[in-house]
Structures are given as structure tokens and as C-alpha cells.
Amino acid sequence: MTDTIARFIGFSARQLPDDVTAKLRELREKETGALPKVLYEAMFRNMELAAELSRPSCQDTGLVQFWLRCGTGFPLINELEGLLREAVLQATAETPLRPNVVEAFDEYNTGTNVGRGVPCVHWDIVPGWDGCEIYTYLAGGGCALPGYATVLMPGEGYAGVSRFVLERLTEYAPNACPPLLVGVGVASSAETAALLSKKALLRPVGSHSENERAARMERLLEESINALGIGPQGVGGSYTVMGVHIEHAARHPASLGVGLSVSCWSHRRGHLFFDRELNCTAASHAGFQP
Ligand code: SF4
Known part of the structure; x- marks a missing residue:
């Protein structure tokens, strides 16, 4: 599960969710001005290159946030917070993600994208369910x-x-x-x-x-x-x-x-679902292989 989430964070840093790409395509068609058209061309070229070169689509890979909808019967509920932290460490090294986490008051960059309270994890607990939905979000500055x-x-x-x-x-x-x-x-x-x-x-x-x-x-x-x-x-x-x-x-x-x-336009939001056997689906990114 840790490896899958780490790979997914990296994937979502390189490739926008399907609905966002479709919306940007629609707006590109609807804008009539010359300058907006140039900008949309640059955005789409940027997305193509990110996929081709396997690099993040924006230099600011953000702070990683998780929003969970987790059933009380999900087998790894007790391990989830540690596992998500580990996934961020892995994704930072493997993608790689830009280190963006600066400890408040001490003012140093941890270099790992992990720090006090980061990644932040928001929980919605669902009694009597054994699945787990994980929304990932790379929050740019x-x-x-x-x-x-x-x-x-x-x-x-x-x-x-x-x-x-x-x-x-x-x-x-x-x-x-x-x-x-x-x-x-x-x-x-x-x-x-x-x-x-x-x-x-x-x-x-x-x-x-x-x-x-x-x-x-x-x-x-x-x-x-x-x-x-x-x-x-x-x-x-x-x-x-x-x-x-x-x-x-x-x-x-x-x-x-x-x-x-x-x-921003680079709305790097992802959605994973794990069942109790840890079978995974990625509703937000059809191209991701769990
Ligand atoms: S606002 Fe979004 S697209 Fe702009 S630099 Fe930040 S993360 Fe990148």
C-alpha cells in the first residue's frame, strides 16, 4: 500500500487528473484571444513534456495533503498515518519532488517533504465499512x-x-x-x-x-x-x-x-480506493496502474 501511494503521488505530480485535463481542453477551445491561446498551448506542451520526460508538471510540487474516508473495518486503519508519511518520503526521493517543507520558527527545510504536522491528514471515519478512500492533494504555494x-x-x-x-x-x-x-x-x-x-x-x-x-x-x-x-x-x-x-x-x-x-490550473488532486484486500483503483487518473 505504501509503494502504491508513493508511486501515485509521483504520477499525480506528472499528470493532471482526467477531469482537470478535460476542463483545460474545453477552456482552451473557448478562449478566443491570441495571448490566452498561446498560454494554453504552453500549458499543454508543458503537460506533454512532463509525461514524456517523466518529470513533475510544475517545479512547485507543493505540500502533500491527504483526505481520508476510512471505514472502521479497514485492516490497516491503525497503520495509515505512518504509512502515508513513509509514502511521502518515498515519493520525494523517487519522483523526485521538490523539498518544500520548512519548519516554522526554526526556519530550515527538512529536505524530505515531511515535518511537524506535514503531511497533514484529515480523517472522515465511516463506521461499519471496510474500505478506504484516499484523496491526495499537492498544494502549491x-x-x-x-x-x-x-x-x-x-x-x-x-x-x-x-x-x-x-x-x-x-x-x-x-x-x-x-x-x-x-x-x-x-x-x-x-x-x-x-x-x-x-x-x-x-x-x-x-x-x-x-x-x-x-x-x-x-x-x-x-x-x-x-x-x-x-x-x-x-x-x-x-x-x-x-x-x-x-x-x-x-x-x-x-x-x-x-x-x-x-x-491553480495544475490542480494535482488524486483519488485512490483500497478495499479490505488492498486491491486499489485510481478513479481520478485512468492511466495509473496500481
Ligand atoms: S500556483 Fe500552481 S502552477 Fe503556479 S507555480 Fe504554484 S503550483 Fe505551479
Whole structure:
């Protein structure tokens, strides 16, 4: 299992998930300006070369994050955290991944992509199930910059949520290598909203919230952000985002928490599933052989 995850992290550093590649292809066709077209050609050439030369598709291979949906009956549940840490060490040496982990306050690079609290592992435990889903995410530095969470006065309402997202992206979207995938969390408090906004980035690109009103807001925000005209890599264009995903939780009547997380065009999100015999499938990357 460790070897499979390590190989998958390396694979996902070189090759984008199938849904992201399809979306980028669609946006490349839809953009009409000369400069955006040049940029999309450069992105696709970059992806071809990454596969051909077996090298990461961006020099910033990010901080590795894991989001687990693990059944209580999964046989390796107790070993998982150690095993994921080992997989990151292996992937760093074998891919290789750029060492990106700097210990806070002591300010030195560990050189291994492992450090205090890194890789971070988020757990959803599923009672009575024996499978394990692992979402991998290589979080680049530039696309972390727009990230923000706050608590609005409830009277600001959903217009306040939209204003928060649009103001933040007007200022920071060009730093994050658009076209972006935008995750928005709506909850009671800042930390819950922030986590939900990151979780929203794990959904397939272009999927919509099961809540009709939230889905409508996803569409409206997508149109509004595109209308800013920032375009691919900030050179101007009709499409600044690959999509907007909203995740939400119930809230206190006196608070409206909102969080924002963003991923760049190089959205290196992966999805593995292990059954109790450790048979593995990679839903996000059809080309990966487990
Ligand atoms: S924002 Fe994404 S594409 Fe841009 S440098 Fe960072 S990881 Fe690479």
C-alpha cells in the first residue's frame, strides 16, 4: 500500500487528473484571444513534456495533503498515518519532488517533504465499512495565497459571501496561476468554513452542490469571477476559473463563517480506493496502474 501511494503521488505530480485535463481542453477551445491561446498551448506542451520526460508538471510540487474516508473495518486503519508519511518520503526521493517543507520558527527545510504536522491528514471515519478512500492533494504555494477564512455578520447574508470571494480573487487570483478551481466553505465558524472550502476542491471539476441554492450560487460566482476578465495566468481572457465548488454546514444564527481555498490550473488532486484486500483503483487518473 505504501509503494502504491508513493508511486501515485509521483504520477499525480506528472499528470493532471482526467477531469482537470478535460476542463483545460474545453477552456482552451473557448478562449478566443491570441495571448490566452498561446498560454494554453504552453500549458499543454508543458503537460506533454512532463509525461514524456517523466518529470513533475510544475517545479512547485507543493505540500502533500491527504483526505481520508476510512471505514472502521479497514485492516490497516491503525497503520495509515505512518504509512502515508513513509509514502511521502518515498515519493520525494523517487519522483523526485521538490523539498518544500520548512519548519516554522526554526526556519530550515527538512529536505524530505515531511515535518511537524506535514503531511497533514484529515480523517472522515465511516463506521461499519471496510474500505478506504484516499484523496491526495499537492498544494502549491502560489495557489495557497488567496486562501482566507472569516466570520461575517449574519446580516451580510449571501451577498456578503459573494463580496468576500470576489474581493479576495480580484486581489489574489493572478498570483495563483489561473484558470483556478475555487472552493468556498459556508459554516458557523472560520475553521469549519476553511476546512470545507479545501474539501470542496476534492470534488470532480464542474460538479455541483446537492443543495439547489448553493448550486445556483456556484454558477453565479463562476460567471462573476469570469467577468473579472483575469484570464489564464492573469493575461486577460474570458475564463478565470475551471469551476466554483461550495461545501456547507449548518451554522449558528448569529454568525456566518466563510472560507476560501483555491487551486491553480495544475490542480494535482488524486483519488485512490483500497478495499479490505488492498486491491486499489485510481478513479481520478485512468492511466495509473496500481
Ligand atoms: S500556483 Fe500552481 S502552477 Fe503556479 S507555480 Fe504554484 S503550483 Fe505551479
